[in-house]
Amino acid sequence: MLTVDMMSDYGADVKTALVRCANKEELYLKLVKKVPDTQDFGKLKDLVEAKDYEQAFEVAHGLKGVLLNLSITPLANPVVTMTEMLRAKEDADYSPYLEQMMTKLDELKALIEE
Amino acid sequence: MRTDYTKETGPILYDDMKRNVLVVDDEDINRELLGAMLSDEYEVLYAEDGDIALEILKENYEAISAVLLDLIMPNMNGIDVLKIVKEDPKLSAIPVIVLTADNSAEVECLNLGAVDFIPKPYDAPEVIIARVKRNIELSEGRTVIQSMERDELTGLLSKDFFYKYSVMTEHFYRSRAMDAVILNIDHFHLINEIYGREFGDKMLKAIADTIYKYVRTKEGTAARGDADTFYLYIERQEDYSTLLEEVQGDINALSSAVYVHVRCGVYCKEDKDMDMEVIFDRAKLACNAIRGNFKEKISYYDVELKNKSVFSERLIQDMMDGIEHKQFKVYYQPKYAIQGEKPKLTSAEALVRWEHPDFGLVSPGAFIPLFEENGLIQTVDHFVWEQVASDLRVWKDKFGDTVPVSVNMSRIDVYDSEVEDRIFKLLSKYHLSPSDFHLEITESAYSEDADYLIEVIERLRHGGFIVEMDDFGAGYSSLNMLSSMPIDVLKMDMKFVKDMHKDSKRKRMIELVLDIAEFLGVPVVAEGVEYKEQYEFLKEKGCDIIQGYYFSKPLPFDDYEAVLETAIKEGGE
DSSP: OOOHHHHHHHTOOHHHHHHHTTTOHHHHHHHHHHGGGOTHHHHHHHHHHTTOHHHHHHHHHHHHHHHHHTTOHHHHHHHHHHHHHHHTTOOOOOHHHHHHHHHHHHHHHHHHHO | OEEEEETTTEEEEEOSOOOEEEEEOSOHHHHHHHHHHHTTTSEEEEESSHHHHHHHHHHHTTTEEEEEEESOOSSSOHHHHHHHHHHSTTTTTSOEEEEESOGGGHHHHHHHTOOEEEESSOOOHHHHHHHHHHHHHHHHHHHHHHHHHBOTTTOSBOHHHHHHHHHHHHHHOTTSOEEEEEEEETTHHHHHHHHOHHHHHHHHHHHHHHHHHHHHHTTOEEEEOSTTEEEEEEEOOSOOHHHHHHHHHHHHHHOSSSOOOEEEEEEEOOOTTSOHHHHHHHHHHHHHTTTTOSSOOEEEOOHHHHHHHHHHHHHHHHHHHHHHTTOEEEEEEEEEEOSSSSOEEEEEEEEEEEEETTTEEEOHHHHHHHHHHHSTHHHHHHHHHHHHHHHHHHHHHHHSOOOOEEEEOOHHHHTOTTHHHHHHHHHHHTTOOGGGEEEEEEGGGGGSSHHHHHHHHHHHHHTTOEEEEEEETSSOOOHHHHHHOOOSEEEEOHHHHHTTTTOHHHHHHHHHHHHHHHHHTOOEEEOOOOSHHHHHHHHHTTOOEEESTTTOOOBOHHHHHHHHHHHHHHHHO
């Protein structure tokens, strides 16, 4: 069962996130559990690989907002980087960031499923 | 309940009632997080995209106090939602707070009308709650101010706010030469009477739109004051005839059947520090100076007007003193019945003169309309009634008989609930009968609240008074109204007689008035008869009674007494 300590160990800034959730741990954990359910990670990967940077930016921007609001820093970091690259429509190699994102997502999923 | 006070609006209430806020974000987690932050203070509604948000807003716009709007969303983004909200008059007052992690969009959103930003990631809940609350307070306060700021019918500024804005404009543009302009529509009430209030309102709106467009191009502001009066404060113009033509065009476009005269008064401001109300008082004075003058449409405040205004003010100030010190004198102008073998004194009209200690003999034309405007005329009327009653008593005692005297009864007297009591007490005090007093009521008094006036006059006639309709033909009586009016005598407006020599049409008009009187079964008094031709024409056409210089000018007590004495003696022979 997911706990705030597990999220801290994962690298999330739980203290900051809890302030946003009015110190309601239950609410925080409920929202964190919803993160892997979003289709946006897969969508972002597909759009970047298809070089549809405009659409990809919108998806990345949305994900960034959610991840930063919940202070899930390890997962937010690659998304924040990609958002800025996509905003500038950089035709660069996004694969390291996509890989990092998917790895951290899998780790989060594993924590939730524990 | 908490109460905030502002200097401009007085109390603005922000009570603890739970208001509705709409959270628009395509991310479910963000919506839930914001909802959790706000739900203790607000009822939170949610929309996952722009289309749903607009649907909710259109259905509940009166009940939603704020919108928290994400900018980047699929289908319709936040910027597009914001544009639609701000362009829709029903929605535009709702404050929109933008949720964004993107600082670059701030200027665009502010220009589009967003009131604030909440950055992502979010601040602590108390910060967000405070920002939402403050924006709702400001918005509700603004709504209260706006409702007081604008004239509801036309959308122009209300007069009080107009003065404030005009003063503000002064601070920013002190080097500009400015004009205060007052625009008024003569007899606008006729439009309402003939076509109904709704039509009148439509016309006022059309005029306001024209004025608004005009002031927009002249760096100015405009307001609607009382009913059909408009105020403009604009950069000095060489000529205002274009404005008047445009406004007259609006009126004519809506109604060609009624001629409504537009006039404007202008004060060219010279002293930058002069009080705004004084400036507009002067423009109003200029505007009023051409009231009823259909030839002149624009009037400028000048030295002559200023002097006239100072003179009027002095007359107002001195009136009570004049009554107390018997400066007002009652003169009597005899009226003669002319259809017999020789003219016979039948009655007289009491006319007031003012022997002012500084100005000498002041013409009634200078003080009667002035006192009618501010209600002081009632005091003068009461003085005249008392003096006439006292004089009648003297003549009755002296000669054993007299002829009736007609006195003027102003509109304000008729509407005084104590008028009947006052007049009967007067008769009782001097042991006179109602038949000694004729009451002259001007035709124009009949045009407003005719039902009430008819009721009062009926009671006076029932009490034995003879009621004469004065200045008949100068006002707006319809033939239909005339048939139901309680009158005993028609006094033809003196303009008919004065102009009769001009052409045959004028003479025909006199015949028409005589025909109307015959139809109503009442005698006619022709006023202002000065020449033999006038007298002979009127006699030939069947006019009953004549008043004017042809027989006698208005006479002071002693002179009239001599005329009366002769007439009584001749009558007794």
